[in-house]
Amino acid sequence: MITATTLKLNLGPQHPSTHGVLRLLLELDGEKILSCEPDVGYLHRGMEKMAEGMTYIQYLPTVDRIDYLAGCFYSELLCRTVEGAMGVNIPERIRAIRVTLLELNRIASHLLWIGAFLMDLGALSPFFYAMREREMILRYFEKLTGQRMMYNYFVFGGVRKDIEYLEDIEEIIKILPYKLNDYEKIITDNLIFLQRTKGKGVLEPTTALNYSITGVNLRASGVEYDLRKTDKLYEGFEFTPVVLEGKDSWARYKARILEIKESIKLIEQGVNKLKENTNFEQKHINPLNLKLPEGEYYSEIEAPRGLASIYIKSTGEDKPYRLKWRTGSYYSVNLLRKLLVGEYLNDAIAIAGSLDIILPEVDK
């Protein structure tokens, strides 16, 4: 008598498409997934514990490493919290600089996701195309900050130095829409791509909310929740949050493409503001004797992979008593438990890819 047995498969931590070191414990029946147990922590660097032994200015350069694809967002979070605690309001020009750079960073992050997602699906070229466009942005960051990924550009009360090379940004936002059209030609209506993504990995809004999914993944499920709408930093900037009803992998792809277009609009406004307002002044906070008043501080921001937030408990020392990060991908990994069950292995890879999971951000 033939008895069917299930196969236990360790997908990762060394696997080409787990985007780092995610380990998925899968139970397979043939290629059908019966259960999925994500195992994280292979890239744990102790970002939270580390903060307890460092002064704020010592800690600032390390926070870019939380998410190496969107470092700006995390330094913005830390700066914002410290500024809030010290009661400092950043000037208009600094605000415009920060929004411009954050959105550029968001575009770079989304572009890499598009490439990596298509790579997961087995398409080769879009990865290189996306990398080519991302390279323009990284070159600009390198020119401005001297670093391609870990910028350490935002400081408490301002930025490290005034923004330069605005014409480079204008060039980037002039080229990008054409390139996006190229992507859409080669990807969006591709029959195989549609077959692999339409109706795959359907994420119901209630499930998404129960699993604390935020960001593009949530908006692609039809829930309008974009922190930028209520964010003080984005005050005076016009944009419409991308909300799609598709709920599937395709919607998540399309939402990211549309979000890049929205980001381009934001950058345009940012550049215009920078051109009008050339008065560069910083609200200096002396980092050497910076002590946060006793209390608890919390701030949040719309990062490319969902809501990112920071919680600091200070006892009035120059070091935080306790610091906690909340990152979007961590919750997406947890969602895999539910989303992958019942799917076939190669769809599972596509679904996991569509959620935009970045492991350093999960493990912190």
Next chain:
Amino acid sequence: MNYLYHLYMEWLSKFGIPELFGNITFYIIPFCIVAIALLIVVLALVLIERKLLGWLTQRKGPNRVGFWGVLQTIADAFKLLIKENITPDRSDKFLFNLAPILVFIPVMTVLGIIPYSSEFTFVNTSTNVILYLILVAFPILSIFLGGWASNNKYSLMGAARGIAQILSYEVPITFVVLSVIVLASSMNMTGITYAQYSRLGALGWFCFPCFIGFVIMFICVLAELNRCPFDLPEAESELICGYNTEYSGMRFALFYLSEYALLFANAMFISILFLGGYLSPFGTYLSYFIFGDTHLASAMVYFEQAFWLFLKAFLVIFVIIWIRATLPRLASFDLLKFSWAYLLPLSIFNLFLAVIIKFITGGAMCGLS
């Protein structure tokens, strides 16, 4: 051929070498030349694919080893040669070692039954189309053996996918080949090539009366070669490297090279069935234009025929590489459904169409034969 034979004999007699030696070597030398040429072509194919993929994806491709990167493949092959051959601990060691050898033999044999020019085939049997189909299905055996013997779950899944894929795509191929056989009234590749001869050159090729078959054949060959968008058995983002995950060193190189040899063989097979094989696309051979109606021209025709066949094969390979650079991979169940639900009925329809065309035109499609 006679002219070349006389030239060769005269040249030998100048050195006083007996005629018997000439009689033997005259038939062996071309075999050696072609065997070496094929190995070079296979090595070159790897480079060509990497270069083309580079250009299609906005990169330069290999450009460091040798001028224009020409020595890259040789350097890679050498590197693989001197690497350690790792055999997994709990694998079936005999089968694990056997699989890469088994994959290479049928692939090299396949190259022997292809007519490179009208009088040059290593082994010319009357039904070598069927022989080809059998030999070309062989590598899946070693894919399965290798995948199963590796004792690796990814390899096993890759092997299982490979079997399912080949089983479903061999069937439409057979029907398409049958329709070509009907049109040509021949099961011999040389005969099929002759049947496509016409004074109008390319217009006589079977890709026109049998266009559906041509497209189906192209798709099925992609599946049979495990190439994008059907590269499921070795889907990198899912199964790491599929059936050859555990292979390293020379064993991996054998899998790798046989894949490219098979690609070249299949491209030539498509060219023979649908693109007129070694026939010139202009109706007459260019050699007659260049050298006039001389002995030299009739000798040069054989080389020209091989040139046309290789050119067509490379065009087919170019399209295959182009597809690889563009399309994502199919899902495994869509893949099987695509074959059984669309390709198989279409290929049967194509066979009916071929029979009707044959019935209407009588022997007219057969050209000279």
